[in-house]
Amino acid sequence: MDIGNLKKQSDLNFKVAQAKKNALEKLRSRQLMAYNERLFRADANTITLVGTLKQHSTDFYVLDCNDNPCHIQDPEDFLNRLVQRNQETLNAYQQLHQDLSRKRT
Amino acid sequence: MTTGVLLYCFDTPEVNYHALAERCVSQIRRHLGLEVTIVTNMETFRKFKPMGMINYKLVDNKVGNTRPYRGKTMAWYNRERALAYEHSPYDVTILMDCDYFVFSDSLLQLSQTHFDFLLHDRIHDLSGENMIAGRDESVLPLVWATVTLFKKTGTASAVFDMIRHVQEYYSHYRNLYRIKYLNYRNDYAFAIALHQLNIRDRIPTPMAMLADRVDVIDSDDDGIVFKHGDTVNFTSGQDVHVMDKEWCDG
Numbered sequence: 001m002d003i004g005n006l007k008k009q010s011d012l013n014f015k016v017a018q019a020k021k022n023a024l025e026k027l028r029s030r031q032l033m034a035y036n037e038r039l040f041r042a043d044a045n046t047i048t049l050v051g052t053l054k055q056h057s058t059d060f061y062v063l064d065c066n067d068n069p070c071h072i073q074d075p076e077d078f079l080n081r082l083v084q085r086n087q088e089t090l091n092a093y094q095q096l097h098q099d100l101s102r103k104r105t
Numbered sequence: 106m107t108t109g110v111l112l113y114c115f116d117t118p119e120v121n122y123h124a125l126a127e128r129c130v131s132q133i134r135r136h137l138g139l140e141v142t143i144v145t146n147m148e149t150f151r152k153f154k155p156m157g158m159i160n161y162k163l164v165d166n167k168v169g170n171t172r173p174y175r176g177k178t179m180a181w182y183n184r185e186r187a188l189a190y191e192h193s194p195y196d197v198t199i200l201m202d203c204d205y206f207v208f209s210d211s212l213l214q215l216s217q218t219h220f221d222f223l224l225h226d227r228i229h230d231l232s233g234e235n236m237i238a239g240r241d242e243s244v245l246p247l248v249w250a251t252v253t254l255f256k257k258t259g260t261a262s263a264v265f266d267m268i269r270h271v272q273e274y275y276s277h278y279r280n281l282y283r284i285k286y287l288n289y290r291n292d293y294a295f296a297i298a299l300h301q302l303n304i305r306d307r308i309p310t311p312m313a314m315l316a317d318r319v320d321v322i323d324s325d326d327d328g329i330v331f332k333h334g335d336t337v338n339f340t341s342g343q344d345v346h347v348m349d350k351e352w353c354d355g
Contacts, residue, residue, distance in 0.1 A: 019338065022231055026313075029343065032309065034217040037218050039214070
């Protein structure tokens with residue numbers, strides 16, 4: 001491949017990488033959700049933590065994004081909302097990821 | 106409990122901030138559905154097109170401060186923000202620059218949580234070129250005053266008292282924190298006040314931003330299209346701070 005095409009490929013890869021980075025930041029921003037006046041990320045860590053604690057107790061405390069404690073009295077409801085928000089954001093990201101994959105090829 | 110958005114908007118000889126505020130209000134209505142209060146001066150107030158129900162508060166703004174923009178030095182009327190606690194008629198206030206555009210309900214989520222004072226301490230440069238955050242510009246943990254949420258509590262009141270004190274003795278605090286820039290910047294005044302009062306709650310995600318060198322070339326209700334160099338990109342459903350001050354002028 002000549003240097004002109006290599007540069008084109010490099011520029012395209014930069015644009016795709018940046019679009020992916022922007023989409024991930026948007027995903028993280030959309031994963032923030034309020035619950036019991038506290039702020040949580042509907043990410044894999046929170047979902048796993050809540051899922052695990054739910055198996056051991058009907059109510060428990062977790063730390064929010066700013067390290068403030070939150071009393072979870074209805075773990076089922078909390079987990080459902082986390083999963084719903086998580087999947088909403090991931091579905092949107094998946095769409096964009098597919099578009100980017102097509103662009104790269 | 107009332108929740109609303111507070112904007113400060115003063116046209117300068119170089120920038121029609123009222124045009125940015127008009128667009129900003131339209132986005133707030135569409136995505137947040139909140140009441141809006143605009144603090145402005147008489148000269149700027151006369152230029153606003155009719156926007157329906159808006160609370161206006163007219164003040165005589167301080168002048169004299171400047172900022173760099175695209176290689177020029179421009180007037181910057183930014184000192185009134187220190188009075189936001191007194192100016193806000195709301196229990197929960199989203200204090201916002203009029204060049205911050207909401208394309209999601211993320212701020213509503215934040216406003217429904219327990220806090221006294223919240224703002225960003227990180228940014229995400231959408232262009233990918235890291236043009237905004239400088240290095241070694243102070244010895245202070247920087248925050249961004251672009252979007253600030255506060256409640257009418259004793260803590261928030263103390264923060265604004267501290268901001269006013271910092272503003273009054275800014276040259277002292279600028280030296281203390283070794284701030285590189287001579288002009289008054291709310292980002293630094295807010296950061297100093299929070300540092301002095303040891304208040305640590307922050308918005309946990311970075312603020313999406315576009316530097317002043319990036320041109321906004323198109324927009325709709327869902328996002329904007331921007332251009333830097335030969336690269337064109339877009340945002341969708343994401344709140345963004347646009348530093349290109351001319352894009353709403355048409």
